Amino acid sequence: MTAQPDSGAVLPALREHVRETVTALLARPDSTDAQTKLVDLAGATDRAAELLADVAPAALAALRRALDHGAGRPEECASELVAAHHHLSAGA
Numbered sequence: 013m014t015a016q017p018d019s020g021a022v023l024p025a026l027r028e029h030v031r032e033t034v035t036a037l038l039a040r041p042d043s044t045d046a047q048t049k050l051v052d053l054a055g056a057t058d059r060a061a062e063l064l065a066d067v068a069p070a071a072l073a074a075l076r077r078a079l080d081h082g083a084g085r086p087e088e089c090a091s092e093l094v095a096a097h098h099h100l101s102a103g104a
Contacts, residue, residue, distance in 0.1 A: 022063055023100055026056055026060055026100060027100040029056055030075070030097045030100065031097060032049060033046075033050060034097070037049070037050070037083065037089060041083045041086035042083065046083055046086075047083055050079065050082060050089075053079065057072070068100060070099040071096045074092045074093070074096035075093070075096045078090075078091075078092035078093045
């Protein structure tokens with residue numbers, strides 16, 4: 013088992029990443045920037061999954077739903093990202 017990252021560092025960074033991704037996704041869902049942010053967010057979510065499962069499982073579930081929607085369903089994706097941001101903020 014690997015050591016979990018520090019939630020005091022990971023959650024705020026992930027929350028900021030979610031905020032930036034929502035902004036890019038709503039501004040131009042078909043842009044390279046939005047696509048790149050979604051891919052980066054997927055990686056960050058994977059790296060933080062064990063920590064999120066322990067401290068913010070609702071955020072993890074919302075992030076996974078958002079990433080399942082992806083840019084192909086930007087409104088649904090953004091809605092789930094807003095929910096994830098809320099859960100990350102509540103867990104901070």
